[in-house]
Amino acid sequence: xxxxxxxxxxxxxxxxxxxxxxxxxxxxxxxxxxxxxxxxxxxxxxxxxxxxxxxxxxxxxxxxxxxxxxxxxxxxxxxxxxxxxxxxxxxxxxxxxxxxxxxxxxxxxxxxxxxxxxxxxxxxxxxxxxxxxxxxxxxxxxxxxxxxxxxxxxxxxxxxxxxxxxxxxxxxxxxxxxxxxxxxxxxxxxxxxxxxxxxxxxxxxxxxxxxxxxxxxxxxxxxxxxxxxxxxxxxxxxxxxxxxxxxxxxxxxxxxx
Amino acid sequence: xxxxxxxxxxxxxxxxxxxxxxxxxxxxxxxxxxxxxxxxxxxxxxxxxxxxxxxxxxxxxxxxxxxxxxxxxxxxxxxxxxxxxxxxxxxxxxxxxxxxxxxxxxxxxxxxxxxxxxxxxxxxxxxxxxxxxxxxxxxxxxxxxxxxxxxxxxxxxxxxxxxxxxxxxxxxxxxxxxxxxxxxxxxxxxxxxxxxxxxxxxxxxxxxxxxxxxxxxxxxxxxxxxxxxxxxxxxxxxxxxxxxxxxxxxxxxxxxxxxxxx
Ligand SMILES: Nc1ncnc2c1ncn2[C@@H]1O[C@H](COP(=O)(O)OP(=O)(O)O)[C@@H](O)[C@H]1O
Ligand SMILES: [Mg+2]
Numbered sequence: 123x124x125x126x127x128x129x130x131x132x133x134x135x136x137x138x139x140x141x142x143x144x145x146x147x148x149x150x151x152x153x154x155x156x157x158x159x160x161x162x163x164x165x166x167x168x169x170x171x172x173x174x175x176x177x178x179x180x181x182x183x184x185x186x187x188x189x190x191x192x193x194x195x196x197x198x199x200x201x202x203x204x205x206x207x208x209x210x211x212x213x214x215x216x217x218x219x220x221x222x223x224x225x226x227x228x229x230x231x232x233x234x235x236x237x238x239x240x241x242x243x244x245x246x247x248x249x250x251x252x253x254x255x256x257x258x259x260x261x262x263x264x265x266x267x268x269x270x271x272x273x274x275x276x277x278x279x280x281x282x283x284x285x286x287x288x289x290x291x292x293x294x295x296x297x298x299x300x301x302x303x304x305x306x307x308x309x310x311x312x313x314x315x316x317x318x319x320x321x322x323x324x325x326x327x328x329x330x331x332x333x334x335x336x337x338x339x340x341x342x343x344x345x346x347x348x349x350x351x352x353x354x355x356x357x358x359x360x361x362x363x364x365x366x367x368x369x370x371x372x373x374x375x376x377x378x379x
Numbered sequence: 380x381x382x383x384x385x386x387x388x389x390x391x392x393x394x395x396x397x398x399x400x401x402x403x404x405x406x407x408x409x410x411x412x413x414x415x416x417x418x419x420x421x422x423x424x425x426x427x428x429x430x431x432x433x434x435x436x437x438x439x440x441x442x443x444x445x446x447x448x449x450x451x452x453x454x455x456x457x458x459x460x461x462x463x464x465x466x467x468x469x470x471x472x473x474x475x476x477x478x479x480x481x482x483x484x485x486x487x488x489x490x491x492x493x494x495x496x497x498x499x500x501x502x503x504x505x506x507x508x509x510x511x512x513x514x515x516x517x518x519x520x521x522x523x524x525x526x527x528x529x530x531x532x533x534x535x536x537x538x539x540x541x542x543x544x545x546x547x548x549x550x551x552x553x554x555x556x557x558x559x560x561x562x563x564x565x566x567x568x569x570x571x572x573x574x575x576x577x578x579x580x581x582x583x584x585x586x587x588x589x590x591x592x593x594x595x596x597x598x599x600x601x602x603x604x605x606x607x608x609x610x611x612x613x614x615x616x617x618x619x620x621x622x623x624x625x626x627x628x629x630x631x632x633x634x635x636x637x638x639x640x641x
Contacts, residue, residue: 280437280526281467285481286457286532295484299471376471376512 164346173350196255199322204263212271233258246327270304303377389544409519421589460529468513481532499527591636
C-alpha cells in the first residue's frame, strides 16, 4: 500500500462489502453473545423479522414512500430556487454582495429549530415538512453553487471573450458547463443532509413517515423496528447516492476522464 | 491605417497590499501591417503578455491607444483571435465543439460551422481526434486545437502568447512548422510573443526585442528569409548570424531581469 496507489475494481468491491460483513458480524456477536440486553439492542435476525412484520402488517412501504416524497419534494423546490440564485451570485459580484451576507447567516439557522414555528404557521401537514427540508437545503445550495461558479478559471473566460462570446455566452456556455459537475455533486451532498431534516421533522408532530414509525416503535420498546427504520434510511441514501453518481457520469463524461 | 497600431501604450498595475505600483510596460509604439508576422521577443516578466492582452482587449492600457484597421480597441472581440500559453480548451467540449465555439457564439449555422471546423481540423491534423475531450489529448494536440479554434472565427489578427512554451523541443519544432504553413496559406496578421530566439527568427518577418521591465522595444530586426520556409533554414549560417545578433541584444536584458529578481 502506497499513497494514492489505485486499487482494482474487484478489490474495491470486496473491501467495501467486507466492512458491512464485519459490522453485522460484530453486531450479531454482541447481541447473540448476550453482551447487550435485548431491550436496548435487538439482534440482526430480530431486526429483519420485525422489519418484515412492519412491511406486511403496518404498511411500512407507504411510510417509506411518504418520507421519500417529502425529501425529494422539498429538495427539488430548494434546488429550483437555489441553483439559479447561486449561479447569479457566482457570475455577478453585485448580486453576490447583496445576498451573500444574509445567506451566510441564514445557513447557520438550524432547520430543526424552526419546526415548532413551522408547525404554528403551516400545521403538521405536508407543507410543514417540505418547509423544513426547503429551509435546511436552500441556503447551503445557494452558497456552494455560488462558490463553484465563482471558481471558474479566468483563462477559460478570457479565451471565450477572445472568441467573441458576450455575457450570455460567458454565463451560459462557459460558467454553467464548467460548474455543472460540481453543482451535481453539491446537490448529491445536500440531498444527504435533507434526509436528516426530514426524519427530525417526522419525529415531531407527524402521523406518517419513517421518522413517525421510529417514534412509535420507541413507545413499544421495539428496538428491532427502530433499527430497521434507520437502516432503511441508510439504504435509500445509498441508492440515491448511487443514482446521482451514475447520472453525473452519464451527463458529464468529460469530468471523470 | 490597416492592421494593428499601438500608440503610447503603457500599463501600471496598482500595488498589491499597499506595495508600490508595478509598471509592467513603458509607453510603447508598434504597428503591425496587414498580413505581417511580427514576433515580440523578451525575457520573462518584461510585459509581453501584458501588451498582448491589451491588444486583445482583455486588459486596459494605463495610457495610450490600440487601433485595429483604424478602429479603437475597447474590449475583446472575435476579430482578434488569441492562443494562450496555458491550455484553455473548454474541457467539457470535444475538439470539434471547441473549434465551433466561436462561430456558434457569432450565430453561424450548424452546417456551416461544422464545415469550417472540419477544414481546420484537417489543417492541424486533428481530424481523427474530433470527438476527443481535451484531457485525452497531448499538450501539442491541445495547442493545435486551440489554434484551430482561434482561426475558426477567421479573425483579422492572430495573437499568440508563447503558445508552444510548455511543449517539448521536438513537438515545438513541429508546431512552428505547422503555424508557419498555416500563415503561409492564410497570410493572417500575426503578433507572436516568445522568449525563444530560434522560434522568433524561424517564423517572423520582423522581430522586436523587448527590454527588461518596464518593457520597451529595444531593437528591431527584419528577417529577410523568403516564404515558404523549411525547417532546414534553422541550420543555415544566415539564420545562425541573426540568432547570434538577437542573443546579444536580449542577453543584457535577461541579466537585468534576473538581477531585479523577476
Ligand atoms: N494583474 C497583474 N497585477 C500586478 N502585476 C502584474 C499583473 N500582471 C502582470 N504583472 C506584472 O507585470 C510584469 C509583466 O508581466 P507579463 O506581461 O506577464 O510578462 P511576460 O509575459 O513578459 O513574462 C511582471 O513583473 C508581472 O509580475
Ligand atoms: Mg507571458
